[in-house]
Amino acid sequence: MIRDYLKFRKNLISVYVLIDIRLEAQAIDIRFINWLREKGIPFSIVFTKADKISKQKVSSAVEQYKKELLKSWEELPVIFVTSSEKKLGRDEILDSITAFNKEYKTLNR
Numbered sequence: 001m002i003r004d005y006l007k008f009r010k011n012l013i014s015v016y017v018l019i020d021i022r023l024e025a026q027a028i029d030i031r032f033i034n035w036l037r038e039k040g041i042p043f044s045i046v047f048t049k050a051d052k053i054s055k056q057k058v059s060s061a062v063e064q065y066k067k068e069l070l071k072s073w074e075e076l077p078v079i080f081v082t083s084s085e086k087k088l089g090r091d092e093i094l095d096s097i098t099a100f101n102k103e104y105k106t107l108n109r
């Protein structure tokens with residue numbers, strides 16, 4: 001169902017894929033991400049709950065995830081590291097949404 005929505009939603013500009021940073025790359029998530037890529041649906045990855053592990057573990061988790069993603073594709077998506085608790089990554093995501101909104105308005109002028 002979610003896939004049909006993502007495939008057929010005409011005014012979809014980008015998807016934000018939320019992933020709990022504490023978990024190592026899950027096959028189901030990697031499959032979903034690769035599906036988005038195959039369909040040419042733009043997306044970013046948002047790692048959540050970054051405050052729950054140390055900064056060092058955050059970096060290594062992100063590196064690990066990038067490695068996993070590079071196994072099937074040469075390019076990396078935009079990645080946000082966030083914590084709703086600490087408001088980490090909030091401004092970056094809001095900027096990204098603002099940019100997409102501008103793009104959308106330009107496209108539909």
Ligand SMILES: Nc1nc2c(ncn2[C@@H]2O[C@H](COP(=O)(O)OP(=O)(O)OP(=O)(O)O)[C@@H](O)[C@H]2O)c(=O)[nH]1
Binds near residue numbers: 049050
């Ligand atoms: N410390 C911390 N807690 C969070 C964060 N995001 C969500 N939570 C907490 O996690 C619990 C689940 O919140 P949800 O909004 O459902 O977040 P979710 O990412 O869907 O997480 P899960 O449901 O646990 O998979 C709540 O108690 C939230 O307060 C975060 O960035 N940091």
Ligand SMILES: [Mg+2]
């Ligand atoms: Mg939840």
